[in-house]
Amino acid sequence: MDKQAFRLALGRRNFVKMLMAGTATGVTGCIATPTDETKKIIIIGAGLAGLSAAYELEKAGHRVVVLEAQERAGGRVHTVRDPFDGDLYAELGAVRVADVHFHVLRYIEEFDLPIIEFGSGDPVYFLKGQRFMHTQDSPWPLELTEAEQEKGLGMWSDYIAAYFPDIGDPLAGNWPPSSALKYDDMTMAEYLASKGASDDFLRLYKTDNGTEVDSYAALAWMAAEVVDQDWGTTYAIVGGNDALPRAFANSLGGAIEYGAEAVRIDHDGLGVTVTFVQNGEEREVDGDYLVLAIPFPIVNEIDIVPPFADDKMEVIEELKMSPVTRVWVQTATKFWQAEGIGGLKVAKTDTGVETLWDVSSVQAGERGLLMAYMQDQNALNMAMHPEDMRGSVALNEMSAFFPDINNHAEATYQYAWQENPYARGAWAAMRPGMTAKLAPIVARPEGRVHFAGEHTSVWIGWMQGALDSGIRVADEINQDIATRSASAE
Ligand SMILES: Cc1cc2nc3c(=O)[nH]c(=O)nc-3n(C[C@H](O)[C@H](O)[C@H](O)COP(=O)(O)OP(=O)(O)OC[C@H]3O[C@@H](n4cnc5c(N)ncnc54)[C@H](O)[C@@H]3O)c2cc1C
Numbered sequence: 001m002d003k004q005a006f007r008l009a010l011g012r013r014n015f016v017k018m019l020m021a022g023t024a025t026g027v028t029g030c031i032a033t034p035t036d037e038t039k040k041i042i043i044i045g046a047g048l049a050g051l052s053a054a055y056e057l058e059k060a061g062h063r064v065v066v067l068e069a070q071e072r073a074g075g076r077v078h079t080v081r082d083p084f085d086g087d088l089y090a091e092l093g094a095v096r097v098a099d100v101h102f103h104v105l106r107y108i109e110e111f112d113l114p115i116i117e118f119g120s121g122d123p124v125y126f127l128k129g130q131r132f133m134h135t136q137d138s139p140w141p142l143e144l145t146e147a148e149q150e151k152g153l154g155m156w157s158d159y160i161a162a163y164f165p166d167i168g169d170p171l172a173g174n175w176p177p178s179s180a181l182k183y184d185d186m187t188m189a190e191y192l193a194s195k196g197a198s199d200d201f202l203r204l205y206k207t208d209n210g211t212e213v214d215s216y217a218a219l220a221w222m223a224a225e226v227v228d229q230d231w232g233t234t235y236a237i238v239g240g241n242d243a244l245p246r247a248f249a250n251s252l253g254g255a256i257e258y259g260a261e262a263v264r265i266d267h268d269g270l271g272v273t274v275t276f277v278q279n280g281e282e283r284e285v286d287g288d289y290l291v292l293a294i295p296f297p298i299v300n301e302i303d304i305v306p307p308f309a310d311d312k313m314e315v316i317e318e319l320k321m322s323p324v325t326r327v328w329v330q331t332a333t334k335f336w337q338a339e340g341i342g343g344l345k346v347a348k349t350d351t352g353v354e355t356l357w358d359v360s361s362v363q364a365g366e367r368g369l370l371m372a373y374m375q376d377q378n379a380l381n382m383a384m385h386p387e388d389m390r391g392s393v394a395l396n397e398m399s400a401f402f403p404d405i406n407n408h409a410e411a412t413y414q415y416a417w418q419e420n421p422y423a424r425g426a427w428a429a430m431r432p433g434m435t436a437k438l439a440p441i442v443a444r445p446e447g448r449v450h451f452a453g454e455h456t457s458v459w460i461g462w463m464q465g466a467l468d469s470g471i472r473v474a475d476e477i478n479q480d481i482a483t484r485s486a487s488a489e
Pocket of ligand 1: 294
């Protein structure tokens with residue numbers, strides 16, 4: 001999800017201050033308390049959720065074994081360097097570190113990773129066939145209400161923030177409150193329309209937040225708005241965001257089994273056994289606890305013996321992943337700057353390529369790297385083309401608003417997350433009617449099996465959510481050990 005620009009009006013905060021505020025909140029995310037009893041804990045998935053769980057559990061004195069299906073750690077934090085010239089690289093998944101994402105910033109600090117702020121500037125718009133740049137004094141060439149004309153995307157305060165009291169505190173144990181339930185059965189687009197947003201405002205809003213606005217559940221979206229409402233500045237890790245999972249993986253040493261795909265889980269009141277396939281051979285590992293830190297569509301294909309509770313199995317089957325396709329265009333120069341275009345989102349359009357991000361502002365060198373970020377139906381439409389055609393299809397679309405793009409382009413690269421067998425999409429696809437139902441079930445442990453992953457957190461679709469869930473399961477397991485040990489005395 002992508003909701004940054006709306007918040008810029010809210011003012012910037014020093015990220016160290018936010019970091020301290022975040023760690024002081026006492027929300028899910030207190031660091032796991034060390035325990036005297038050493039246990040063996042199996043973790044399926046070496047994304048940020050599994051890695052942070054393993055890191056905190058190891059710190060608390062336990063032995064961890066992490067099973068990772070791929071040959072690298074990081075999951076949806078994946079930096080690709082090879083296809084590009086010079087020092088350019090593409091983030092296939094996570095690009096931005098928000099200054100309010102205190103878990104991400106804390107680990108960045110703990111691993112001593114340098115960060116860099118994204119550049120600022122104004123985008124070019126291409127809406128309803130019109131190409132324009134918007135300044136404070138010029139009217140939007142759109143059919144907006146009077147207030148929308150005046151405030152543009154600053155209508156965030158009226159359409160979104162004004163309703164935060166209804167949403168309540170998504171980090172509170174009994175969320176959502178009854179005042180929030182009226183937003184559970186609608187999409188974010190329906191919600192905005194219900195608050196008086198015009199069709200053209202929705203068009204503008206989607207250029208800033210992605211077309212998933214049309215399908216994503218309003219209640220889950222609003223929960224994310226509440227927890228990230230003070231977002232001001234956006235960072236990247238210098239040299240690529242994969243430095244974060246690599247730092248976790250290095251600290252875990254030999255605890256990670258790569259190329260190890262979990263296919264069966266046996267569990268009872270005493271422990272767990274996971275069957276996994278590695279180098280074509282089936283192997284088993286036993287443990288006292290299991291952390292399942294993989295997306296639900298993959299859990300749905302694993303044999304679980306005995307099955308979890310009916311409501312959990314239902315949610316595992318129901319919760320799908322959102323499609324996202326991206327196309328990168330390497331350019332000889334950052335040609336858009338000559339026109340005074342800048343910032344992270346340099347072109348905001350209602351075309352099939354949606355929004356173009358300048359991801360090169362945090363990278364070294366003269367070359368440019370534009371990333372077309374397509375969600376939902378646009379993502380699926382682009383992915384209907386064969387992989388080797390997607391670059392030229394995207395360039396063709398871009399030429400509507402960057403007519404010279406073909407002269408600037410040196411190379412293209414593409415990636416469709418829904419085609420990744422170990423992710424199945426970009427993030428949990430919260431749909432209307434799911435938020436209140438999932439809230440008490442999604443992260444609930446099933447005996448000795450605990451659940452992590454961005455989908456089990458309020459910060460769905462963020463590294464912060466993955467880390468928050470990893471810290472939470474470590475805490476849950478330590479508490480369970482302490483409770484069992486106390487009752488045995
Ligand atoms: C397109 C896109 C844009 C994003 N943008 C941002 C952003 O700007 N900022 C931000 O903070 N976040 C962003 N995110 C979200 C962020 O990347 C994720 O929320 C986070 O990385 C998820 O971590 P995870 O550990 O929950 O899951 P994953 O990273 O998916 O980790 C799961 C791991 O489990 C492994 N696995 C799967 N099946 C098995 C199996 N059967 N056996 C063993 N291992 C298995 C996978 O290989 C993977 O390594 C974005 C994500 C995407 C895809």
